[in-house]
Amino acid sequence: MSNAPSNRMVTVRNPQGLHLRPADMLVRLAVRFESTLKICKDGQWVDCNSILSLLTLGATQGTELEVSACGSDAEEALAAVVELFEAGFHEMNEIEDAANPVVDR
Amino acid sequence: MKFADFIQTGAIQADLQATTKEGVIQELVQSLLDAGQIDAEQREDIVGAIMKREELGSTGIGRGVAVPHTKHPSVQKLVGTVGVSDAGVDFDSLDGERVQLFFLLISPPERPGDHLRALENISRQLRDETFCRFLKQSKTADDVQQLLQEADDNQFVSG
Numbered sequence: 001m002s003n004a005p006s007n008r009m010v011t012v013r014n015p016q017g018l019h020l021r022p023a024d025m026l027v028r029l030a031v032r033f034e035s036t037l038k039i040c041k042d043g044q045w046v047d048c049n050s051i052l053s054l055l056t057l058g059a060t061q062g063t064e065l066e067v068s069a070c071g072s073d074a075e076e077a078l079a080a081v082v083e084l085f086e087a088g089f090h091e092m093n094e095i096e097d098a099a100n101p102v103v104d105r
Numbered sequence: 106m107k108f109a110d111f112i113q114t115g116a117i118q119a120d121l122q123a124t125t126k127e128g129v130i131q132e133l134v135q136s137l138l139d140a141g142q143i144d145a146e147q148r149e150d151i152v153g154a155i156m157k158r159e160e161l162g163s164t165g166i167g168r169g170v171a172v173p174h175t176k177h178p179s180v181q182k183l184v185g186t187v188g189v190s191d192a193g194v195d196f197d198s199l200d201g202e203r204v205q206l207f208f209l210l211i212s213p214p215e216r217p218g219d220h221l222r223a224l225e226n227i228s229r230q231l232r233d234e235t236f237c238r239f240l241k242q243s244k245t246a247d248d249v250q251q252l253l254q255e256a257d258d259n260q261f262v263s264g
Contacts, residue, residue: 016217019224020172024162024199051166051199052232058225060218 005070008078011062014088018059022089023051029080035071037081048081106222108230108253111210115140116186117246121207126196130155130173133188133209140186143211147179151211165198169241170231172224174210183219185210187253189243205241206231236261 012018030037030048037048041063046053048067059065065085069077116136123129134152137143143151154175158164165171186209193203208227212220231237236256243249255261 017221019217019221020164020166020174021162027199052168052228055166055224055228056232058221060221 005068006074006078007066007068008082010065010067010082010085012059012065013061013085014091015061016091017061017063018054018057020051020055021091022084023054025084025089026054026081027051029084030077033069033071033073033077033080035069035074035077037077038068038070040066040068106219106226107257108226109257111183111185111219111223112208112253113137113140113142113184113186114246114250116142117249118186118188119243119246119249121188121190121194123190124192124194126159126194127152127156129188129190129194129196129207130159130209133173133186133207136188137184137186137209137211142180142184144179147177151175151177151179155209155211159197163197163199165196165200165202165204166228167198167200167202168231168237169193169198169202169205170208170237171196171198171204171206172208172210172227174212174220176214176220177211178214180211180213183210183212183216183223185223187240187249189241189249206237230256230261233261 026048038045039048041057041059067081118136121132123132130152138148155173158175164173188207190205193205196204210223239252
C-alpha cells in the first residue's frame with residue numbers, strides 16, 4: 001500500500017483522438033477504482049473523472065499524455081488506463097462512427 | 106478554435122420549443138438548414154446520423170449541457186449551432202440532469218481534429234460557471250451571440 005502516485009506515459013492512438021466517447025470511457029473506468037486518476041498534457045493536469053475536463057485537453061492522435069494514479073489500487077488503475085489507450089478506445093478500425101458502432105464493455 | 110469559427114450565428118436558437126431528444130435535434134438541424142448551412146435533401150440523413158450517435162451513449166455530458174454531433178460528408182467544414190431550452194429536455198445525460206444547453210456539431214469525416222478543437226473550446230468555456238449560467242438564461246439569439254463573443258474575447262476564462 002503506497003500513497004505515492006504512480007505515473008505512466010500513454011499515446012493517443014485512435015484517429016479521432018480523445019473525443020467525447022473516449023472521454024466517457026475514461027470516466028467510467030476511473031470510477032471503478034478507489035485511486036484518483038489524473039491525466040496531463042503539456043503540463044495541464046485534469047481529473048479523469050470529469051468529461052468536461054478531459055475534453056479540454058483536445059488530445060489528437062499521436063498526442064503523448066502522462067497518467068497518474070494515487071491510491072490503494074493505483075497500479076491496477078494505471079494498467080487499465082494504459083490498456084484503453086493501447087486499444088485506441090476500441091475504435092481503431094472505425095471509418096464512420098455511425099456506421100460501425102463500438103460496443104462498450 | 107473560437108466559437109466564431111464554427112457556430113453559425115444565424116442558426117442560434119435561444120428558445121427551443123422541442124421537449125424530446127429527437128425534437129431538439131430536429132429543431133437545431135432545421136435551424137442550420139434555414140441558415141443555409143446544410144442541404145435540404147441531407148436534413149433527414151443528418152438527423153438520423155446524430156440520433157444514431159446518441160444510441161452509442163448520450164452526448165449529455167453533465168451540467169445541463171449536451172453536444173449532439175455527427176460526421177457527415179455533405180459539409181465542407183465544421184458547422185455548429187447553439188440551442189437553449191428554458192425548461193430543459195430529458196437527454197439521458199450521464200448525470201441524469203435535464204439539458205438546457207445544446208451545442209450541435211456536424212463535421213466533415215476527414216477532419217477529426219476540428220471536431221476535437223471545437224469540443225476543447227466548448228468544454229473549456231463551460232467550465233466557467235458564470236458563462237454556463239448566463240447562456241442558460243439567454244432569451245434571444247443576440248444574447249447568446251454576445252456571450253459567445255465575450256467568451257471568444259476571453260472575458261470568462263482565465264486559463
